[in-house]
Amino acid sequence: MPITPRDFQLYKLALSLFFLAVVNFAAHSKNNAALVIDGSTGVKPLIEVLAQHYLESASSPNIQIGQGLSPKKRIAALKNNKIDIAMASHGFDVSQLAQLNLRVHPFAKVAVVMGVNHTVKVDSISEQQLCATYSGAITNWQQLGGADIAIAPFIRPADEVDSEVFLAKVSCFAQLTLAKNVQIKKKSGQMARAIANERGAIGMTTLVRVSQSDNKIAPIGINGILPTTDNVLNNTYGLTRNLYLITSDKPKERVKSFLRFVRSQQGAEVIKANHAVPLIVNSSTRLTP
Structure with a gap:
């Protein structure tokens, strides 16, 4: 059956509409x-x-x-x-x-903090007490004015930024020999979960992780300075990244x-x-x- 001029025009129109649809779909997908x-x-x-x-x-x-x-x-x-x-x-x-x-x-x-499990009722410790905790000289929260709960210390690898902040700002950390019970958590999420779930736990985390922990993690002050956003803003709390x-x-x-x-x-x-x-x-x- 021969193709009439009208059929040819309809074919061209259909082809044009097809290509327009393809272009529009590609643009939408992009x-x-x-x-x-x-x-x-x-x-x-x-x-x-x-x-x-x-x-x-x-x-x-x-x-x-x-x-x-x-x-x-x-x-x-x-x-x-x-x-x-x-x-x-x-x-x-x-x-x-x-x-x-x-x-x-x-x-x-963000403030890099020492976060503690909600069972720990200690608001602040000194740098020396913190290093003594990680070296094994202090093993129970009762020694720091808290309840009679064994301390479960966690730490990030030395080449991770949270550890780098503490190594740079807390002088005794640079010479610290870690106690055998200190557990290393490679990822930030692993650390947050460990602090939230372990009774008596302490570990390096951020104030953001603390705020998202449903009150399972509390930030602990260093030398009496609490890691609040106001203290970060006015540079009173210097452990930040x-x-x-x-x-x-x-x-x-x-x-x-x-x-x-x-x-x-x-x-x-x-x-x-x-x-x-x-x-x-x-x-x-x-x-x-």
Whole structure:
């Protein structure tokens, strides 16, 4: 049967509509592609709650947050487009990242604290008492004015940022020989769970983890100075670390949208609600961790 001019025009119209549908579907899929975030497990708790609030305000987003990557692996994943955003709090050099066409975005400061299990009723200890606890000279909370409960000490690896903060700011920690009962927790989440679940426990964590523990973890002061957000703001409490997000220097729109939320007033309120301090800096690539 011969094709008439009218049939040919209808065929062209149908073909055009088909290609338009394909283009629109591709654009829609691209705009709604998952935002993939991974990296430091110490940064993860705050990013998780920020992502939760972002999802409530953004239109049809999809965010995937990984289980953690080492400093080298997170940068490799970012460069290879396996992730969109890398979470970090240490282990990078800003100038080297700039050479890789990556940009650093600081967004919060958190207090690094000695968290204790809720069974421990001691508000503050001295640096010397803290070191004596980890060396094994002090083994019961009764020796520190608390209840008759054995101390269960936990620590992060020496090359993790929480340990680095204590090693740098608490002088006796640098020469410390750990007692045999001190258990090492490699990841931030493992540490928080151990403190929350072990009667008499003490360990390095952050005020964000404390705020999200349903009162199972309490922060303990050092030398009488409590790790409050006010004391972080006025530099009275000096055991702190910054939290960063690392992206391409030309991030995709879905990345820029999330960063705008994190650094917005609404994002700042979420950060403060989780006992951290918003850290908004315009020229982030000039900062050093």
